Amino acid sequence: MKTIYKIIVSCIVITMFSCEDYLDVNENPNQLVEVPSGDLLLKGTLLANAQVQQGQLARTSMYYSGGLIGLNLVQQTLYNYDYTPGDSDAVWELIYNGILVQNKEIRRISPEIGFLQGMIDVNEALAVGTGASLFGDIPYSKALPDNPSLESPDPDLDLQADVYASLQTLLDNAIPKLTNGATTLLLNDQEKTPDIFYLSDRQAWVSAAYTLKARYYLQTKQYNLALNNVVNGINSASGTMAYKPIGTVDSNSNILFNFVNSSRAGDMTGDNAFYRDLIDPANASGRNNTKTDETARRNYSYINGDGEQENGIDGPSTPMKLVSYEENLLIWAECILRVNNDNQGAIDKLNELRTYLDSGNAFNLIDAADTFNYDPYVLADFQAGGIENADNIAVDRAILREIIEERYVTGFSTYMPFNDARRLLKSDSDVIVPFPLNNTTTTINPQRFLYPQDELDSNANIPNPIPDLFAPTPVNQ
Numbered sequence: 001m002k003t004i005y006k007i008i009v010s011c012i013v014i015t016m017f018s019c020e021d022y023l024d025v026n027e028n029p030n031q032l033v034e035v036p037s038g039d040l041l042l043k044g045t046l047l048a049n050a051q052v053q054q055g056q057l058a059r060t061s062m063y064y065s066g067g068l069i070g071l072n073l074v075q076q077t078l079y080n081y082d083y084t085p086g087d088s089d090a091v092w093e094l095i096y097n098g099i100l101v102q103n104k105e106i107r108r109i110s111p112e113i114g115f116l117q118g119m120i121d122v123n124e125a126l127a128v129g130t131g132a133s134l135f136g137d138i139p140y141s142k143a144l145p146d147n148p149s150l151e152s153p154d155p156d157l158d159l160q161a162d163v164y165a166s167l168q169t170l171l172d173n174a175i176p177k178l179t180n181g182a183t184t185l186l187l188n189d190q191e192k193t194p195d196i197f198y199l200s201d202r203q204a205w206v207s208a209a210y211t212l213k214a215r216y217y218l219q220t221k222q223y224n225l226a227l228n229n230v231v232n233g234i235n236s237a238s239g240t241m242a243y244k245p246i247g248t249v250d251s252n253s254n255i256l257f258n259f260v261n262s263s264r265a266g267d268m269t270g271d272n273a274f275y276r277d278l279i280d281p282a283n284a285s286g287r288n289n290t291k292t293d294e295t296a297r298r299n300y301s302y303i304n305g306d307g308e309q310e311n312g313i314d315g316p317s318t319p320m321k322l323v324s325y326e327e328n329l330l331i332w333a334e335c336i337l338r339v340n341n342d343n344q345g346a347i348d349k350l351n352e353l354r355t356y357l358d359s360g361n362a363f364n365l366i367d368a369a370d371t372f373n374y375d376p377y378v379l380a381d382f383q384a385g386g387i388e389n390a391d392n393i394a395v396d397r398a399i400l401r402e403i404i405e406e407r408y409v410t411g412f413s414t415y416m417p418f419n420d421a422r423r424l425l426k427s428d429s430d431v432i433v434p435f436p437l438n439n440t441t442t443t444i445n446p447q448r449f450l451y452p453q454d455e456l457d458s459n460a461n462i463p464n465p466i467p468d469l470f471a472p473t474p475v476n477q
Contacts (some may be wrong), residue, residue: 038110038120039186041102043194045120048098049127050243054255054320054413057091057134057449059268061418064446065408066274066435068303075267079438081446083469088452092131096143099127104144114181115202119195121174122209125167126322129216132163133419134449136473139459140166154459160474164216171209178205197241197322207234208241211328218331219423220475227335233328237356241323248316256314256413260305269305274435275412276302278405287405289387291377294409296370300363301412311364313413318364326362326410329353333403337396344379346399350406351376377402393430401431408433422447422476447472 035041062068063079070079078087103120110116131138139155140163158166179202187193187200198204211233217226234240246252259265270276278286279294279301288294301313308314321327333349336342354374356362381388382398389398404424408417417433424432425445437445446469451462 035105035109037184037186038106038113039116039184039194041106042116042119043196045099045102045106045123046194046196047243048094048102049123050320050322051255052091052094052099052127052130053322053415054243055091055094057088058413058415059256059259060087060449061134061415062275062413063268063438065417065421066278066433067412067417068268068270068275068305069273069438070268071305072267073264075264079268081438081442081469083446083450085450085453085456085466088135088449089454091134092452092455095127095131096139099124100144112182113184113187114177115183115187115200116181118174118177118179118181118209119205121170121177122205122212125171125174125209125212125216128163129167129212129219130415132160132167133219133415133473135451136160136448136467138163139461154461156461157463161220164220164475167216168213171213175206175209178202178209196244204234204239204241207232207239208323210234211323211331214331214335215323215327218334219419221423221427223335223338226331227339230328230332230335233331234323234325235328237325237361240321240325242319242321244319245317253316254308254314254318254320256303256320257308257316257318260303260308260314266306268303270301270303271305275409275417278433279409287409291373291375291381291387293371293373296365296372297357297363297409299366299370302366309366312366313363315364321414324410326353326356327407327416329356330403330407330410334400334407337400337403341396343382343396343399346403347377347379347382350399350403353406353410397431400428404428404431405433421445422472425472426476444470446470447476 059068060078060083063070063075070076103124106120107117128138128140137157137160140158142155145152145155183200187195190199193200198208210229214226214230214233217223217229243255245254245257276298277283279288279298280286281288281293281295281298286294299312302309303312303314308316312318329349329352333346333353336349337346354376358372358374360372377388379395380386382395382402383389384392386398388402389395393401404420407420411417411420421432421435437443448467448469448471450469451466456462456466
């Protein structure tokens with residue numbers, strides 16, 4: 001963690017915003033100049049989180065949940081579960097250096113800009129919650145001491161459950177700031193605002209905060225609390241939090257596009273992956289039926305791995321969802337079922353999502369001739385012998401199984417399938433999506449990612465030996 005203390009700076013260059021654009025820069029290049037307002041640092045922290053949510057570890061989680069296949073070099077190594085601590089370094093650095101360090105600086109220099117403080121609170125909760133879900137116990141409450149130096153003590157690890165609890169408090173405190181907090185001329189300028197997620201839309205940030213609260217209560221299996229919060233979450237597709245890339249501009253494109261057009265092009269693919277077979281209309285044991293045609297979504301989400309598909313999920317300007325309307329509806333459906341034992345209510349929420357999918361606005365059509373269909377389900381579809389219950393399981397389990405399977409498909413390219421597989425393994429294995437293991441010598445799917453090498457080298461409080469790839473994190477034990 002001491003590497004973090006080296007990187008706290010007074011001024012950073014943010015994409016499309018140079019410090020010189022806003023500062024009277026001193027002629028002496030060796031003299032640090034302080035950023036006058038925290039809103040100038042916002043864009044950098046949001047971009048860092050886009051990488052956390054949709055970058056290397058998200059792609060690796062797809063290897064570990066049937067979404068992609070690693071073919072060559074490092075990607076094949078990762079696919080075969082030969083994961084090393086160094087594979088976690090980049091995302092860990094983004095969470096701590098790219099987000100937490102910058103947020104601390106924003107809080108220091110602009111405590112009076114309440115709206116800004118609320119935005120960085122939500123962004124922090126998104127990043128740290130992802131870190132806790134992937135690694136388990138992590139440094140948080142003591143991660144960034146005041147006046148840090150190389151002599152600062154190594155930070156303790158907060159228990160995973162305590163991190164989740166802290167994030168719930170952080171989000172609770174963020175909501176009034178987002179609603180009523182002071183703002184700035186820059187944040188209010190729709191053309192220049194550094195808020196690349198919501199263009200300074202207060203209500204959109206509030207709704208995202210509630211969906212995040214519901215997400216984390218779902219991950220900790222506090223389903224009643226998830227239900228209490230999801231009702232105030234993202235309530236339309238326009239409210240989805242997404243990274244919206246510029247296009248083919250270097251470093252500002254869709255993150256999958258950058259990978260499949262890099263020197264690593266061809267090292268991974270979606271061909272023959274479980275996900276692609278599951279939604280193949282030609283697969284009699286897949287999820288297509290008389291009410292569901294996944295042809296168009298399958299084509300949209302196809303990742304060849306060696307060059308992009310224009311307008312596809314890896315297209316250069318295709319938005320990448322971070323916290324979505326679809327996720328909110330599916331949390332709602334699952335929790336209505338679990339908490340209220342309301343089969344019809346769960347089906348109704350699932351049908352709200354299916355109505356959106358059937359609108360043609362949920363994903364791009366790769367070919368105008370691509371077909372799709374998402375007719376509403378009725379209770380009989382989940383009763384014994386129904387199209388969603390051919391194996392005659394209990395009705396509520398059949399409904400839950402479809403909700404979880406929809407989460408698997410909807411969450412493709414995000415951590416959702418990997419998180420669900422770990423969350424449900426102990427308590428709900430009968431409805432878990434049955435993607436296969438990647439080799440014949442492994443008997444359990446990965447349950448976490450390894451602590452990063454940089455942290456092992458610099459923080460004596462990291463467990464020794466570290467939990468291995470197949471050790472469940474505490475909330476999933």
